[in-house]
Amino acid sequence: MVxxxxxxxxxxxxxxxxxxxxxxxxxxxxTVYLIKKSPLTMVGxxxxxxxxxxAIFAPYIxxxxxxxxxxxxxxxxxxxxxxxxxxxxxxxxxxxxxxxxGVALKIVLIVLAIDLPLGILLGLAAGYFGGWIDEIIMxxxxxFMAFPRLILAMAIGTALGPSLRNTMxxxxxxxxxxxxxxxxxxxxxxxxxxxxxxxxxxGTSNFRIxxxxxxxxxxxxxxxxxxxxxxxxxRIAAGMSFLGLGAQxxxxxxxLMVSTGRNFLINQWWVPTFPGFAILLAVxxxxxxxxxxxxxxxxxxxRGRQ
Amino acid sequence: MLKYVIxxxxxxxxxxxxxxxxxxxxxxxxxxxxxxxxxxxNAPQELVEKMERQLGLDLPLGQQYTRYLKxxxxxxxxxxxxxxxxxxxxxxxxxxxxxxxxxxxLFIAIILGISIGVISAVKRNQWQDNASRVFSLxxxxxxxxxxxxxxxxxxxYHLGLIPAGGRLSPHISPPPMVSGLYxxxxxxxxxxxxxxxxxxHLLGPALVLGWIQTAYICRVTRSSMLxxxxxxxxxxxxxxxxxxxxxxxxxxxxxxxxPILTMIGISFGYMLEGSVLxxxxxxxxxxxxxAVNSFLSLDLNAVIGSVTLIAICxxxxxxxxxxxxxxxxxxxxx
Amino acid sequence: xxxxILLEIKxxxxxxxxxxxxxxxxxxVNLKIYEGEFFGLVGETGCGKSVTASAVLNLVQNPxxxxxxxxxxxxxxxxxxSEKEIREKIRGKEITMIMQYPIAALNPVINNGDQIxxxxxxxxxxxxxxxxxxxxxxLKEVNIxxxxxxxxxxxxxxxxxxxxxxxxxxxxxxxxSLLIADEPTTALDVSIQAQVLSLLKDLISKHRxxxxxxxxxxxxxxxxxxxxxxxxxxDMVEIGTVxxxxxxxxxPYTKGLIKAIPSDRSKELVEIRGSVPDLxxxxxxxxxxxxxxxxxxICKKEKPQVLQVEKEHVTACFLYEESxxxxxxxxxxxxxxxxxxxxxxxx
Numbered sequence: 001m002v003x004x005x006x007x008x009x010x011x012x013x014x015x016x017x018x019x020x021x022x023x024x025x026x027x028x029x030x031t032v033y034l035i036k037k038s039p040l041t042m043v044g045x046x047x048x049x050x051x052x053x054x055a056i057f058a059p060y061i062x063x064x065x066x067x068x069x070x071x072x073x074x075x076x077x078x079x080x081x082x083x084x085x086x087x088x089x090x091x092x093x094x095x096x097x098x099x100x101x102g103v104a105l106k107i108v109l110i111v112l113a114i115d116l117p118l119g120i121l122l123g124l125a126a127g128y129f130g131g132w133i134d135e136i137i138m139x140x141x142x143x144f145m146a147f148p149r150l151i152l153a154m155a156i157g158t159a160l161g162p163s164l165r166n167t168m169x170x171x172x173x174x175x176x177x178x179x180x181x182x183x184x185x186x187x188x189x190x191x192x193x194x195x196x197x198x199x200x201x202x203g204t205s206n207f208r209i210x211x212x213x214x215x216x217x218x219x220x221x222x223x224x225x226x227x228x229x230x231x232x233x234x235r236i237a238a239g240m241s242f243l244g245l246g247a248q249x250x251x252x253x254x255x256l257m258v259s260t261g262r263n264f265l266i267n268q269w270w271v272p273t274f275p276g277f278a279i280l281l282a283v284x285x286x287x288x289x290x291x292x293x294x295x296x297x298x299x300x301x302x303r304g305r306q
Numbered sequence: 307m308l309k310y311v312i313x314x315x316x317x318x319x320x321x322x323x324x325x326x327x328x329x330x331x332x333x334x335x336x337x338x339x340x341x342x343x344x345x346x347x348n349a350p351q352e353l354v355e356k357m358e359r360q361l362g363l364d365l366p367l368g369q370q371y372t373r374y375l376k377x378x379x380x381x382x383x384x385x386x387x388x389x390x391x392x393x394x395x396x397x398x399x400x401x402x403x404x405x406x407x408x409x410x411x412l413f414i415a416i417i418l419g420i421s422i423g424v425i426s427a428v429k430r431n432q433w434q435d436n437a438s439r440v441f442s443l444x445x446x447x448x449x450x451x452x453x454x455x456x457x458x459x460x461x462x463y464h465l466g467l468i469p470a471g472g473r474l475s476p477h478i479s480p481p482p483m484v485s486g487l488y489x490x491x492x493x494x495x496x497x498x499x500x501x502x503x504x505x506x507h508l509l510g511p512a513l514v515l516g517w518i519q520t521a522y523i524c525r526v527t528r529s530s531m532l533x534x535x536x537x538x539x540x541x542x543x544x545x546x547x548x549x550x551x552x553x554x555x556x557x558x559x560x561x562x563x564x565p566i567l568t569m570i571g572i573s574f575g576y577m578l579e580g581s582v583l584x585x586x587x588x589x590x591x592x593x594x595x596x597a598v599n600s601f602l603s604l605d606l607n608a609v610i611g612s613v614t615l616i617a618i619c620x621x622x623x624x625x626x627x628x629x630x631x632x633x634x635x636x637x638x639x640x
Numbered sequence: 641x642x643x644x645i646l647l648e649i650k651x652x653x654x655x656x657x658x659x660x661x662x663x664x665x666x667x668x669v670n671l672k673i674y675e676g677e678f679f680g681l682v683g684e685t686g687c688g689k690s691v692t693a694s695a696v697l698n699l700v701q702n703p704x705x706x707x708x709x710x711x712x713x714x715x716x717x718x719x720x721x722s723e724k725e726i727r728e729k730i731r732g733k734e735i736t737m738i739m740q741y742p743i744a745a746l747n748p749v750i751n752n753g754d755q756i757x758x759x760x761x762x763x764x765x766x767x768x769x770x771x772x773x774x775x776x777x778x779l780k781e782v783n784i785x786x787x788x789x790x791x792x793x794x795x796x797x798x799x800x801x802x803x804x805x806x807x808x809x810x811x812x813x814x815x816x817s818l819l820i821a822d823e824p825t826t827a828l829d830v831s832i833q834a835q836v837l838s839l840l841k842d843l844i845s846k847h848r849x850x851x852x853x854x855x856x857x858x859x860x861x862x863x864x865x866x867x868x869x870x871x872x873x874x875d876m877v878e879i880g881t882v883x884x885x886x887x888x889x890x891x892p893y894t895k896g897l898i899k900a901i902p903s904d905r906s907k908e909l910v911e912i913r914g915s916v917p918d919l920x921x922x923x924x925x926x927x928x929x930x931x932x933x934x935x936x937x938i939c940k941k942e943k944p945q946v947l948q949v950e951k952e953h954v955t956a957c958f959l960y961e962e963s964x965x966x967x968x969x970x971x972x973x974x975x976x977x978x979x980x981x982x983x984x985x986x987x
Contacts, residue, residue: 026660033659040439142317143324146621147613150579151597155613158601159332235449239583242451243598258452262587265455266463273459276452283447291443430702536701538744544699546759546810547732560749635749 034296041296044288051282054101064092066099066252075268085270087261093270096252097278103253104282107168107237108230114172116226119179120218124210126180127187138184141177149174150236157245164253167237167246174236175229182225183218190214220297227293231286238279254279310632318625325617330374333606334367374610383611388603393611396596401615402486403473404585404592407515408577410489410508414516415523416570422520423527423566427535428554438524445521450580454514454587461510468510471589478503511584518580519573526569530562537561564635571627575620644675645712646850647696647818652709654691654700661920665691665704667874667927670946673818678844678851680861680882682897683871686916689854692871693820696852697735698726713818732763736811740823742803746795753779753791756810763814778809782839801832808840812847819844820852825860837864859901862886867952870894873917873927876946880953890955892932926958934959 018025035041054061064082070090078085084093122141126134144152149171156170190196190213199209240246241255249256254275261272358364362373377383383393426438461467473488474480481491481500488504534540535558543557582594589595593612600608649671656663666688673679681689694700696711698718711718713734718726739745747755756778757771766774772791779787782805795803804824811819824840825833841864844851853865861868861882868885870878870893878891889895896912914931917923923930929939936958944956947964 030659037659040443139320139324143321143328146321146325146624147328147617148575148579148620150582151613151616154582154597154601155329155332155609158604158609231447235447238449239451242449242583243586244602245598255449255451258449258455262455265459269459272452272455276449276455279449279452280444280447283449284444287443287447538739538741539747541699542739542745542807542810543747544727545697545731545737546762547727547730547814548758548762549727552762557747557750561747 031296035292038292038295040288041292044285044290044292047281047285048289051101051105051285054098055105056102058099058102062092062095062098064095066091066096067250075264075271077268078270084274085268087257087271088264093257093274096257097254097275099252100254100257100275100278101282103164103247103251104234104237104279107164107171108233108286110168111172111175111233112226112230114169115176115179116219116222118172118176120183120215120222122176122180123183123185124187124214124218127184128191128206128210128214134184137180141180144174144177147174150239153236153240154243154245157240162240162245162248164247164251167240170240171233171236175233178225178229179222182222186218186221187214190217224293224297227286228290230290231283234279234286235283254282307632311629314625314628318621321621322618325621326375326378326614327371329610329613329617330371333610334370378614383614384607386600386605386608386611388600388605388608393607396608397593397611397615398486400591400593400596400612403488403590404578404581404594406487406489406504407508407511407581407585407590407592408574410512411515411519411577412570412574414512415519415573418516419520419523420527420566423524424531424554424559426524426528427531430532435528438528442521442524442528445518446525448518448521449583450514450518451583451587453517454511454584457510457514458587469507471507473504473507473591474500475503475507507590511581511588511590514584514587515577515580519577522573522576523566523569527562527566530565531558534558534562564631567630567634568627571623574623578616578620645672646675646714647671647673647852648710648712649692649696650710650712652692652695652711653707654688654695655705655707657703657705658920663919664922665874665919666695666709667922668709669871669874669876671869671876671879673850673852674867675817676848676850677867678841678853678865680865680868681852681854681871682856682858682861682868684856684916686873686919687871688874689856689871690822693737693822693852693854696818696820697731697737698723732759732814732816734816735818735820736814736816737820737822738804738807738811738824741827742800742807743795743798745807746798746803748795751792751794752798752806756791756806756813759810759813774813775809778813779806781843782806782809784809799832800828801836804828804836805839808836808843812843812849815847816849818850818852820854822854823856824853826855826857833860840864858886858897862901870897873922874919875927875943875956877928877957878953878955880949880955884950884953888949888953890949890953890960891928891957892934892959893928894955926956936962 035045058066068091070086073082073086073090074088076082076086076090082092082094084097087093087096122137126137147155152174153167153170156173157166160166160169196209196213199213237246238253238255238258241253242259244259247253247256249260257275258272258279261268261275264271355364362370365373381394385391386393386396389396422438422441426435429435457468458470462470469475478500481488481495481497484491484494489501489508492498492500492504535554539561540553540558543553548557578594581592582598584590585592585595586598593616596608597612597616599605600612649669652666652669653664654666656665669688669692671681671692681692683689691700691704694704695706696713696718698706698721700706706719709719713730718730721730746752750758753772753775756775757766757768760766760771760774761768764771764774775791776787779790784790784802784805790798790802790806795806798806808824821840825836828836837860840851853861855861858868865882867879867881869876870885870891872893878885878889878894880888885894886898889898893912900911912931917927917930923940925941926932926939926944929935932939938958942958944958944961946954946956947961948954949960
C-alpha cells in the first residue's frame, strides 16, 4: 500500500519533471537523433574512443616496450611477432603507435587547458569592458593571427628549445586569439540582451553577471570550437616533430616516428607509413566528431533539417 | 569605400609592425643560444664574444631592436650564418620558388575545390556528396609531410611519374632571372624544355599542397552553397522558370562566393605553412625549407628574414581578401 | 464569373519527413480555381497554405514530399510532368509567385533591373536590350518613380513596399495565367499594404490573370477576392464566395476567424482558443476538434466529409451535416456512409 503510494508519487514526479523540462528533453532527443542519423559522427566518436583506450591502457595493450631496443631485429617487416614491423632500433612500431596515442592526446588536452581559460578570460574582459582594454587585447590577437600558425609555433618552439613541453606551449600561444575572439563576440551579443540589462538594473555586480550569465554561454560556444581544433592541434604538433622542432627521441611521438622513419621510406616503407597513418586517423576522427558537433549545435542546420 | 580601404591599410601597417616586433622578441628575448649552436658549447670565451659582437648580440635589447627595424626598412636582415650570404639575397632566390609552388597548388585547389563543392551541395546527401565529404575530410586531416612521403614512395619510386626532388633536373640550367618564377621566366626566354622540366618538378609538391587546400575550399563551397540554396531568392529564381544551371551559377554561386573567396585567401596562408613541410619532404628549394633549415641551425638573421617575409605575405593575402570582399558584396557599406 | 476551371487540386497530400516524425502537412486538399478570379486561401500560420502554393509549382522543399493527389492546370496534371517540362512550360510562363518577404526574395548581388530582364529573356525570347526596355516600362507600370534609377539599384537599397513592386513587376512581366501571391503584404508597413494590394488588383484586371492569394488575414480577402478557401491544419474546411463565407460561415473555425477580424462595429475581439496542432500527431477525426466549441464524439473519431451548402459553398463539418440532417433527412440520406448512420441513431 505504502509502496504503491510511493510509486505513484515517483511516477507523478517523473511526469511533472518531464513536463517542466519538456523543451530540454526534446532538445536532447533531437541531439541523440541527429548523432545517430549521422554515421560519420559515430565513426569519429569510435575512433576517438579507441584512441582514448589506447592512451589509458597502453601498458596492457602494447605487446612490447615502446623504447626497448633490439638491435638484432632492426627494420623487420610486418610479421606475426611484430604486426607493423620494427624500426631502425628494433623497436616494435605497433607498441610505439599505441603509446603515441597518449602523447597525442596529452598535447591536445594541455593546449586546450591553457587556451580555453586564457581565451575566455581575455575575451570576456575585452567584450564586457570594451574601450581600451578591448582595443589592446584584440590588436594583440590580430597580430598573433597574422602569422601562419605553424610558422609561429615553429618560431616559439625553436626559441624555447625543441621539446614536447615547448611544442605544447608554442601551439597554445598561437591558438588563444581564436578563443578570445569567439568569447568576445559572444559576450558582446549577450551583453546587449535584455536580461543582462535587467540584471544590471537590479544592481547585480559586474563580476556576478560575468560569471553567472555570460560565462556559461561562452563556455559552450568555445567547447564546440575546441572540438573542431583538436585535429589541427595534433597535426601541427606532428608537423613540428617531423621537422625536428618538437618532441625529441625516444618519445614515441607519431610525427617524430615519421621523421626518423623517412630515411627508410624506399626500402622499409612500413617504418614511416604506419605512424603517419595513425596521425591521419586520429586527426580524421577528431574532425569527424568536430564536424558532427558543429552541425548539431548549429541552430541553422537544426532548423534546416526539420 | 575609400574610407574603408584606408582604414584597412592602416590596420595592415599596424599588424605588420606588430608581427616584426613579435618576431624580434621571440628570437632575441627567449633563451636560445645561437652562438653556441654555431661554435659548439665548448668554444673559447673570446671567440664567443667576438661572434656576439659581430651579430650585435652584445648591444642592449633596445638598440638591437632599432637596428633591426632600420635594417628592415632597407630590407636588410644581415648575413645568414649558415649560407654566408645576405639573407635578403637568399630570400630573393627562395621566395619565388615558393610562390610558384603556392600559386600552382592554389590553382589546382580552386578549380577542383569549387567544382567538387558545388556538385556536393547540389547533390546533397547523394553518393556524390558523401564521396566528396569523405574526400575533403581526409584532405583536411592529412599530414602534409606524410602525404608527401607517400607520393614519393608511390609516384616517384614505384611509378616514376614524378622526379625525386629539386626544382630542375641537373642537366637543365635555370632560365634567365626575370621574376624568379621558373615557369614564367622560361616562357619569357622561350625555353620550353625548361618550362616542362620545372612543371614536372612542381607536380609532386603542388599536388600534395593542392589536395589539402582543395579539401578546405571544397568544404566551404559546399556549406555556403547549401546555405544560399535555402534562400528565398533561389526560390524566386526557380519560380521565374530559370534553368537549374543558371539558378546555381548565377544566383546561388555569386552569393556563396564571398565565404569561398575568404577561404581561398586563408588557403593561401595555409599554403605558406604547408610549403614548410612539403618543401622539406620533396627537397624543393623554397622559402619553407630555407626557414626550417634556419630554425634548425638557429640562424637568427635568416629566421627573422624568412618569418617576416612569410608573415607579410600572409597579412597581404588577408588584406586582398578583405578588399575584394568589399568590392564583391553590394550590401556592404563603409 | 467565368466558369472555365484553370487550376484544380484533387486530394493533395504532402508530408515532411523530420526527426520528430512525419509531418502530415497537407491531408487531402481539394480546390478549384476558375479562370480570371481572385481566389483567397486563408488560415493560420502552418496550416499548409504555402505548402499548397509550393506544390502547384512543384517546388516543395526538402524534406517535403508530395505523396499523392492531382494538380490539374489547364486540364494537365502537373504532378505527372517532368521537372524539365514544368520548368520550361509552367514556371515563369504560366504560373508565377510573389513572396512574403520581397527583400529576401530578390537576389542581393544582382541589380533590380537585371532580375526582371532575366525573367523576360528566359520566358519571352527577348534579347537583352529589348528586355531592358521592357523592364523600365514594367517598373513604370507598378508606379515606381525614377524607374531607370531603381533598375540600377540593388534590392537592399529598396524599401519593403518598393521591393514588392519590383517583385510584382517581375512576376507579371511574363504575363502568366496564374499568379500566386503568398502573403504579399504581410511583411509591409500597414500604410503601404493597401497601396500594394490595390496596385496588384489593378494590374491583374489589366493583365487578365488569375490570382491565388494566400493570407492569414480574412479582411484582406474580403477586400480583394471573389472566392475563399479556409484551411486548417492541412485540411480545407470551407470554400465559398466571399459573401457566403463572411455572411454565412458554416465551419466553427471560419466563424472563429471572422470573429477575430478587428472592426469598428464589434468592440470585442474574440480569438480562437488553443493553437495550431502538431502535425506529426494530428488530432484524430476532425483536426479542429480540440479547439472547437461544439465538439461531438464523432468529431474525434472520423474525418468529416465535404458537403455542399449551396452553389459554390462547401464545408467539411459534422455540425453542418447534423443541422442539415435535421432539416431534411430523406433528401440527403443517400450521401451517407455507414459511420454517419450510426451517429444518427445515437443522436
